[in-house]
Amino acid sequence: MSKSHGRVMLRQWMWRAFMRxxxxPLVLVETVLVGCYLLSNQAIRDAQLGYLDRSASESLAASAEQNAQIIENQLEHISATASLLARLTQRALQGPAPATTETLAVSPQGARFSATDVGGAASFYSAATPLDHHDLNKVARLATLDTVFMEIQRHDATIASLYFNSWDSYNRIYPWFRTDEQYPPDMRIPDFNFYYLADSAHNPQRETRWTDVYLDPAGHGWMMSAIAPVYTADFLEGVIGIDVTIGGVLGQLEKLNVPWDGYMLLVGRDGTIMAMPEKAEHDFDLQELLKVPSQNKLSTEQFKPQNFNLRLRSDTARLASQLNDSPSGNLQLALKGREHLIAWSAIGSTGWHLLAVVDKEAVMSTTNALAAHYRNIGYLMIAGLVLFYLAYFSVLWRRSRRLSERLRKTIDDIRGMLSEIGKGQWQPLRAESQIQELDAMAGDVLTMGGQLATSDLHRRMAQHRLTLIMDYPTSGMWEYHLEDDCMSLHGGLCKRLGWPNNQISREAFLERLDAQSARQFQGVLDSLRSGNTQRIELELKVCQADGNSLWVLCQGRMLDVSVGAQRAALGTLVDIDRLKLAEADLKERTHQAQAANRAKSRFISSISHELRTPLNAIHGFGQLMQMHVQDAVVRDQTQEILAASSHLGNLVDDLLDWSSLQAETQHLSLRPVQVAPLLEECAEMMAAQAQAVGLRLELRPVPENFWVQAEPRRLRQVLLNLLSNAIKYNRPEGMLCAGAESLAGALRLYVEDGGMGIEPELQAELFEPFQRLGKENTAIQGTGIGLALCRELAGLMSGSMGVYSVPGEGSRFWIELPDAEQLEYKQDEASPTVFYAGSDVDIVLQLPMLVSKRTSFVHGTLEACLIRAREHGAPNVLLLDCDPEQQPLELLGRIRRAAGAAQMSVVLIGSEPRKLAMLGIEFQGVLAKPVSREELAELLTALLEQESTHVH
Known part of the structure; x- marks a missing residue:
């Protein structure tokens, strides 16, 4: 894992130690206590609300029941009065007629009425009954009841009027009013509810009944009536009625005591609101009907509109249902968006319900206010704790700064020595310290610089010798004409070897090479002819006239522009015979340089381990002091020592990590690693460090199917190192992002910053160990080996490192690794394939028996092979029948451009083997017809084994 992860300044490290x-823990404890206080306060409030809710429901139900009893008593009193009045009326109708009769006026329509107020009741005989059928004796008998009417109305203020309605539409009503002006002349009284509700069909028990709310024809507005039938034997003479106006009922309802500023509501048998105080009008979005309509002569009965019916309203349907199901109860109901508590009790004698309605918020207001008060107390406690800890933190921060400054200078001096050594200054100025361990450490660093200087000198000498060997080659030039299949040779090397300056055939040139070199060079020329190769580079062993051999390096390429009408290739021949000898010497010296480098690495490892011993002693001694000292100043100084030793330990760990890679080749366990979770993990680990310097780390979206072949721990180490560098070398508010992108066969993981960038001439030295590009004397910490270590790890994971940087804009560092999905696809490919392009029946029959069971055999035309190569890739071995009827050149060139064709082996089969070499086809074997079974089996085995070796 990268040692750059988690590196902070000494002061910051001490501050974090204080915090942790x-x-x-102290802040956590305080937070838990305040949280417990707030939670307990909320729990108490919830318990109080629950209790208050139950108590309110019970109190409201009791109030509704009590007030319903009061209303019922009043209604029963009125009902009893109506029954008494009915009995008196019955007696009056059966008694003798008075000597004097009442003088009634007759309207033009034929209705009789009392035109003047004589202190009694008003009379009205409807024109629905003809004048000659008016029973004036009945009128006279009923006049004897006026004093009773008067006394009853005077002793009960709730009674608006008293009346008698007869079967023949006679009406006697107290107090007096001009009935001809109020009633329609032909009014049929039995058609109104204050009459027919008392008849035998509706009231077979002949009891006093109460009507629903209706509009009074007498002009008193909306009212309800207690009606009692008056019979003579079984004949219904008429109905006695006592009117109670809605206004009178409301006055009684408003006098009833409802807690929490609630109100009472009277609901009829059919769910119609009979009486509703002004407080209820807003909740039910209604206005009580008290005024008499402008059209005051009513020929038919009128009841309250449908919007007064609870059953027909969507917001009160549930209430109406429960009123119908239960004579008493309570529920919560939302009216106009506010929750209300509603309790009801039935008025048994009428079938009505008295409802008590209270706004729930009014019930809970006191408890809510108390809970809010205690919650505010909790908030004040939190604010006080925040202010206290802010002041406390500032004091600790200043003390940590003073403490860390005492150790920083010595550590910075030792770090400066290491930085100078990293730049090549092997003997830097020695750091001085009164601490014995730190002073000894500075001496060890100086010794390490001397050893590194010796190793670097040996390395430079070896490089210089290699340069001298390569500066003086002897060379020649060759030119190959593809159409003529001949070569032209020029230059001093050619003259020295005695080669002719004019053209020679390919066969003549191949005769001057040993057998192996001739085969290699012939294969290269065939590749040039077929177009599969554009550049060549190989070493040839030339046979000289004196019998000795000479090594030459042959390099060349196809000319982009044809010479005349012919295609040609041009190249050089370089005498590398001495280079071969020098190569052997160079290998020996390289081994020596490598041995010196390993010695250097072992020295670094050894000196790092030696540095660890005093560092461990410092750290252990500091911990002991911290445990036993009591003085605050000494304790702070001890903490500075511990932070400095930890920081220097990280530097030593970097050196150990680097030396371990240099000392011996690391064997990493590579496996598929998903990119997105790894980048997210690294981003989370570095987010705090970025935030501390004012940067925001942006993680760009990465597809879920991005997998790389890598060692997870080492890849995480590389990414953390790149992120750490991007943070350290960035600018305030600069760009900082990470992501991944797909390349051909690989995935690139990158880290991009908005720093000052890197000059192009310095980028070549960026991945060199101990190289910091002039940042050694800045406040940015580092050893200069992080990127070198990352490049080494990338190489061990079969990857590479790179950078793109623009001065003044920023830099992008990346690591490219193999795409794990494509590797798995290649490993899971089908078994090796042998394709026979021809029609020889013997070969078709023999081949399945000559290849192993895991090898696929396909035969067909060369066109079929081309189609298969485009769909599934080129076969591992192509057996090409080259008899005259075949036209293989163009099709074979297309097959060689298919996927996997670079590893395809071509075997030519024909009746005239000598002519096959003149086709200009690159091949790996030639078979003559008839094909020998043993020869074919041996050749296929060799080619398939070679293919397997290439794959692995």
């Missing part, structure tokens, strides 16, 4: 060991 003391401050965070």
């Amino acid at each position: 060991s003391a401050l965070i």
Whole structure:
């Protein structure tokens, strides 16, 4: 894992130690206590609300029941009065007629009425009954009841009027009013509810009944009536009625005591609101009907509109249902968006319900206010704790700064020595310290610089010798004409070897090479002819006239522009015979340089381990002091020592990590690693460090199917190192992002910053160990080996490192690794394939028996092979029948451009083997017809084994 992860300044490290060991637990405890207070306050409030809710429901139900009893008593009193009045009326109708009769006027329509107020009741005989059928004796008998009417109305203020209605539409009503002006002349009284509700069909028990709310024809507005039938034997003479106006009922309802500023509501048998105080009008979005309509002569009965019926309203349907199901109860109901508590009790004698309605918020207001008060107290406690800890943190921060400054200078001096050594200054100025361990450490660093200087000198000498060997080659030039299949040779090397300056055939040139070199060079020329190769580079062993051999390096390429009408290739021949000898010497010296480098690495490892010993002693001694000292100043100084030793330990760990890679080749366990979770993990680990310097780390979206072949721990180490560098070398508010992108066969993981960038001439030295590009004397910490270590790890994972940087704009560092999905696809490919392009029956029959069971055999035309190569890739071995009827050149060129064709082996089969070499086809074997079974089996085995070796 990268040692750059988690690196902070000494002061910051000490501050974090304070935070983790003391401050965070203390703040956590305080937070838990305040949280418990707020939670308990909320629990108490919830319990109080629950209790208050139940208590309010019970109190409201009791109030509704009590007030319903009061209303019922009043209604029963009125009902009893109506029954008494009915009995008196019955007696009056059966008694003798008075000597004097009442003088009634007759209207033009034929209705009789009392035109003047004589202190009694008003009379009205409807024109629905003809004048000659008016029973004036009945009128006279009923006049004897006026004093009773008067006394009853005077002793009960709730009674608006008293009346008698007869079967023949006679009406006697108290108090007096001009009935001809109020009633229609032909009014049929039995058609109104204050009459027919008392008849035998509706009231077979002949009891007093109460009507629903209706509009009074007498002009008193909306009212309800207690009606009692008056019979003579079984004949219904008429109905006695006592009117109670809605206004009178409302006055009684408003006098009833309802807690929490609630109100009472009277609901009829059919769910119609009979009486509703002004407080209820807003909740039910209604206005009580008290005024008499402008059209005051009513020929038919009128009841309250449908919007007064609870059953027909969507917001009160549930209430109406429960009123119908239960004579008493309570529920919560939302009216106009506010929750209300409603309790009801039935008025048994009428079938009505008295409802008590209270706004729930009014019930809960006191408890809510108390809970809010205690919650505000909790908030004040939190604010006080925040202010206290802010002041406390500032004091600790200043003390940590003073403490860390005492150790920083010595550590910075030792770090400066290491930085100078990293730049090549092997003997830097020695750091001085009164601490014995730190002073000894500075001496060890100086010794390490001397050893590194010796190793670097040996390395430079070896490089210089290699340069001298390569500066003086002897060379020649060759030119190959593809159409003529001949070569032209020029230059001093050619003259020295005695080669002719004019053209020679390919066969003549191949005769001057040993057998192996001739085969290699012939294969290269065939590749040039077929177009599969554009550049060549190979070493040839030339046979000289004196019998000795000479090594030459042959390099060349196809000319982009044809010479005349012919295609040609041009190249050089370089005498590398001495280079071969020098190569052997160079290998020996390289081994020596490598041995010196390993010695250097072992020295670094050894000196790093030696540095660890005093560092461990410092750290252990500091911990002992911290445990036993009591003085605050000494304790702070001890903490500075511990932070400095930890920081220097990280530097030593970097050196150990680098030296371990240089000392011996690391064997990493590579496996598929998903990119997105790894980038997210690294981003989370570095987010705090980025935030501390004012940067925001942006993680760009990465597809879920991005997998790389890598060692997870080492890849995480590389990414953390790149992120750490991007943070350290960035600018305030600069760009900082990470992501991944797909390349051909690989995935690139990158980290991009908005720093000052890197000059192009310095980028070549960026991945060199101990190289910091002039940042050694800045406040940015580092050893200069992080990127070198990342490049080494990338190489061990079969990957590479790179950078793109623009001065003044920023830099992008990346690591490219193999795409794990494509590797798995290649490993899971089908078994090796042998394709026979021809029609020889013997070969078709023999081949399945000559290849192993895991090898697929396909035969067909060369066109079929081309189609298969485009769909599934080129076969591993192509057996090409080259008899005259075949036209293989163009099709074979297309097959060689298919996927996997670079590893395809071609075997030519024909009746005239000598002519096959003149086709200009690159091949790996030739078979003559008839094909020998043993020869074919041996050749296929060799080619398939070679293919397997290439794959692995």
